[in-house]
Amino acid sequence: MKNIQGMKNDFPIFRHHPDLTYLDSAATALKPETVIDAVSGYYETLSTNVGRGLYPLAEETTARMEGTREKTARFIGADTEEVIFTHGTTESMNLLASVLADRVKRDDNIVVTAMEHHSNFLPWERLARERGAELRVIPLSADGSIDMEILRNHVGSETSIFAFPAVSNVLGTINPVAAFVREAKRLNPGILTIVDAAQAAGHVAIDVREWDCDFLAFSGHKMFGPTGVGILYGKRGILETLPPYQVGGGMVLDVYPNPPAAGRACASIYKDIPHRFEAGTPDIAAIIGFGAAIDFIGGIGGSAIREHEIGITRYALDRLRSSFGADITIYGPEKAEDRGGLVSFTLSGVHPHDLAQVLGEKNIAIRAGEHCAAPLHRALDIPATARVSFSVYTEEGDVDRLIDGMRDARKIFNI
Amino acid sequence: MEIYQDIILDHYRNPRNFKAIPSCPCHGEAKNPTCGDRLAIDVSVKDGVIDDIGFQGVGCAISQAAASLLTEHVKGKSVTWALALGPKDVLGLLGVTLSPTRMKCALLSLETLKKAIKKR
Numbered sequence: 001m002k003n004i005q006g007m008k009n010d011f012p013i014f015r016h017h018p019d020l021t022y023l024d025s026a027a028t029a030l031k032p033e034t035v036i037d038a039v040s041g042y043y044e045t046l047s048t049n050v051g052r053g054l055y056p057l058a059e060e061t062t063a064r065m066e067g068t069r070e071k072t073a074r075f076i077g078a079d080t081e082e083v084i085f086t087h088g089t090t091e092s093m094n095l096l097a098s099v100l101a102d103r104v105k106r107d108d109n110i111v112v113t114a115m116e117h118h119s120n121f122l123p124w125e126r127l128a129r130e131r132g133a134e135l136r137v138i139p140l141s142a143d144g145s146i147d148m149e150i151l152r153n154h155v156g157s158e159t160s161i162f163a164f165p166a167v168s169n170v171l172g173t174i175n176p177v178a179a180f181v182r183e184a185k186r187l188n189p190g191i192l193t194i195v196d197a198a199q200a201a202g203h204v205a206i207d208v209r210e211w212d213c214d215f216l217a218f219s220g221h222k223m224f225g226p227t228g229v230g231i232l233y234g235k236r237g238i239l240e241t242l243p244p245y246q247v248g249g250g251m252v253l254d255v256y257p258n259p260p261a262a263g264r265a266c267a268s269i270y271k272d273i274p275h276r277f278e279a280g281t282p283d284i285a286a287i288i289g290f291g292a293a294i295d296f297i298g299g300i301g302g303s304a305i306r307e308h309e310i311g312i313t314r315y316a317l318d319r320l321r322s323s324f325g326a327d328i329t330i331y332g333p334e335k336a337e338d339r340g341g342l343v344s345f346t347l348s349g350v351h352p353h354d355l356a357q358v359l360g361e362k363n364i365a366i367r368a369g370e371h372c373a374a375p376l377h378r379a380l381d382i383p384a385t386a387r388v389s390f391s392v393y394t395e396e397g398d399v400d401r402l403i404d405g406m407r408d409a410r411k412i413f414n415i
Numbered sequence: 416m417e418i419y420q421d422i423i424l425d426h427y428r429n430p431r432n433f434k435a436i437p438s439c440p441c442h443g444e445a446k447n448p449t450c451g452d453r454l455a456i457d458v459s460v461k462d463g464v465i466d467d468i469g470f471q472g473v474g475c476a477i478s479q480a481a482a483s484l485l486t487e488h489v490k491g492k493s494v495t496w497a498l499a500l501g502p503k504d505v506l507g508l509l510g511v512t513l514s515p516t517r518m519k520c521a522l523l524s525l526e527t528l529k530k531a532i533k534k535r
Contacts, residue, residue, distance in 0.1 A: 353450040353475035353520065357418065369450040383451035383473045412419050413476075414428075 004300065004308040007393045012036065014393070021364040021398040026169055026199060026342045026371075026389035028221045031289075038292035039226055042285045050284055051250055051275075065284060068291035069274070075294050076216065077207040078233050084274045085282050088230035089198040090119040092217035093163075095232060095277065096194060097123035099242040100161065103192065106132040108160040113138045113146055114379045115168040118372040120196040124163055133160070140379060144171035144332040148183060155187045162193050166200035170373045170385065171332030172313075172339035174204060177211045185212075192238070198222055201231075202293075203309060203340050205302055208233055220286060225293035229286035232277070239273045248279035305392055309341030312390045316343055316399045323403050327415075331385060342389035344371070347406060349415040352386035358409040364401055418511045419476065426480035431487050434469035443530030447523050449516065452478040454527040456486070460535060463493050470524070477509070477517055482524035484508040494532050500525060 008014045010032045013022075022030060048058040050065050065085075073080045086092045104110065110128045112121055114137050128135040136154045141147050146164075155162055162184045166177050181193045195216040197206055202223025208216055215238075220229035234242075244251055253269040270276045297305065314336035320328055320343065327348045333339050347355060352368035359366055367387045370377045377383065388402060436457035444455045452474030459467035468490050470482045488508055489497045505521050506513065513521055 351450075351475040353452070353517075354419070354477070357475075357477075357517065361417075370448065374448075374451075377451060383453065413424070 004304060004392050005395075008395075010034075010296075011393055017363065019363045021362075021401045023388040023390065023394070023398065023402060024365045024367050025391035025394070026222070026340075026387065027367055028227070029202070029224045029391050030393060031226070032224055032293075032296050034296055035224055035226065035289045035292045039285045039289040042288045049281055061284060064288050064291070065282070068287050068294070071291050071294045072231055075206070075297075076201075076231075076233055077209045079236060081273050082208075082233055082236050082239065084232040084234065084239075084277045085287055086217075086230040086232050087228055087283065088221070089117075089196060089217045089219045090230075092230050092232035093119050093123045093194075093196070095245045096215055096217070097127045098245050099277075100192065101127060101131065104128070104131040104133050104160045107134075108158050109134040109136050109156075110161045110163070111136045111138060111154050111159050112162075113164045114140050115144070115146075115165060115171055115173060115376050116163070116373065117165065117169050117196060117198065118374070119198075120163055120165060120194075121375060124161065127161075137375065138164075140171075140376075143334065144168065144173045146173075146175060146180075148179070151180065151183060152187065155184050155191070157188050159184070159188050159191050162191055163196065164194075165196040165198070166206070167197075167204065167340040168332065168373075168376075169199045169342070170344050170371050170376055170387065172342045172344070173332055174200075174338060174340060177213065181212050199340050199342075202297055202305070204306060214238055220290040220293060223293055224296050225290035226283075226286040228283035229290045234273075236273065239277075242277075244270055244276050244279070246279040250281070251276050251279040300392060308392060309390055310336045312394050312396065312399065313339055313341050313343065315396050316388060316390070316402075319399055319403050320345065324406070327410075331380065341391065341394075342387060344385040344387040346382060346385055347410070350406075350409050350413050352384045354413070355386050355406065355409050358412060359402070359405045362401070362405050362408075364405050366402070418513065418517070420510055422484075422510060423476055423480040426483040427476040430470075430479055430483040432469050432483065432490070433471065435471055436467060436469045439469075441531045441534045443527045443532075443534065445523055445527040445530060447474070447478065447519050450475060450478075450520060452520060452523055454478065454482055454523050456482070456524070456527045456531045458494075458528070458531045458535075460494055460532070463495065465489050465492055465494060465497060470527070474523070475520055477513070478520040478523050481505055481509055481521040482527070485524045485528060489528065494535065498529060498532060500528075 011030045046061045048061045050062045072083045110124045193213045195213045197218040201218035216233040221227040256267045330345045356368035439457040441458040454472035456470045468486045
């Protein structure tokens with residue numbers, strides 16, 4: 001395992017909060033100095049709009065944004081034109097549900113899994129309802145995985161959309177994306193496959209060509225980037241057939257007043273992909289900062305990050321199990337290798353919310369609740385879980401402080 | 416300030432009025448989406464006075480202790496009086512200050528109580 005040590009020095013927040021043990025990276029990753037500098041650098045030295053200006057500063061801003069698009073494309077193995085900037089995974093999914101609406105016919109079905117984040121559940125639940133289609137939810141196996149046989153029982157010739165996560169934000173389950181896509185297309189060659197990669201990006205390698213998914217979405221802020229920027233990848237051949245999402249500035253070539261000129265079917269001519277899907281001024285600073293985040297990940301190396309996260313996850317699993325034995329219930333796959341860098345659990349006698357409160361008073365940041373995954377908690381038949389999640393700056397000492405804090409919490413509740 | 420005071424831990428471990436009132440028309444339910452806490456409250460009203468009350472639920476110490484304390488507080492009082500209770504009253508019962516997120520846990524009981532009373 002490549003040793004990633006001293007990474008905390010790259011993250012200014014630890015200079016302001018030296019005692020912080022941050023175990024909530026699945027909610028949002030902390031920001032390295034290079035990303036913060038890229039954001040403030042844009043406002044200090046460029047501060048111009050993209051795509052329109054003909055003067056050097058505006059041209060430089062456009063070049064930086066389009067440069068980030070190229071970096072993003074390389075990061076996921078796509079073509080540059082297949083990368084659409086949104087404001088986050090949630091907007092990416094809502095955009096898709098909007099432009100794909102016509103593809104869903106009455107009596108079709110849309111398939112999702114029981115491990116969805118609400119952002120990859122609610123857009124499909126609403127679309128199914130609006131189109132008179134059926135929403136099918138694939139249940140999970142006892143170990144928090146999806147059985148291929150169960151998948152086959154849900155996906156069929158009437159399935160227009162199959163949406164699922166690459167990595168579960170609660171269970172940590174890493175789904176075999178390529179195998180799911182292959183099987184779904186075997187069952188229905190016309191199916192559209194949509195991958196929620198919010199918990200995968202920056203943690204496990206993404207290759208949209210190898211995965212062969214039709215769409216994929218993730219957020220910048222979960223992979224060291226700023227908030228306010230998300231990515232939607234779509235296969236070129238499908239994107240080119242889709243209508244715009246929002247209309248307005250930046251996505252149109254020419255606009256004619258009504259009625260359309262003789263012989264014109266449409267009053268306006270939209271731009272080609274990807275700009276057709278990017279109406280309005282984007283969050284330029286966030287996009288430029290996101291480019292710096294991709295560079296940051298590249299500087300460490302994706303496989304080194306993954307190995308570090310497996311190592312720290314294994315350490316956390318071992319310590320949680322050995323410290324609390326039968327008093328702790330850990331959800332999701334047993335082995336660290338089969339998980340993203342996160343562990344969700346319940347501790348007998350201490351509600352997750354109370355645990356988070358006690359730990360919070362000790363500067364140990366964990367997440368407690370449903371983690372925007374109510375259907376999953378219904379399936380597990382528990383009201384809430386506590387979740388710890390890791391990143392490059394997480395050290396074994398952070399896990400040790402967590403264990404000590406959990407022991408203190410049990411003392412408060414007399415256990 | 417340490418929020419897990421003895422009174423909160425006591426009501427969390429030994430909740431008062433933790434019961435359902437069968438076939439009670441004044442039944443309210445509420446949920447706190449951030450933490451998954453759920454509460455149900457039954458209120459029995461006679462001549463405008465709460466003569467019996469029961470709550471059931473799952474959740475954190477704050478939400479469950481607040482519900483227990485609140486049910487004790489309103490039992491024997493008029494529904495008009497109970498409906499006029501506000502966040503400060505619940506905080507007063509708990510005897511602690513809470514962050515905005517934990518306030519939602521504490522106030523879940525008040526919301527549920529008012530829902531139940533309004534079924535009248």
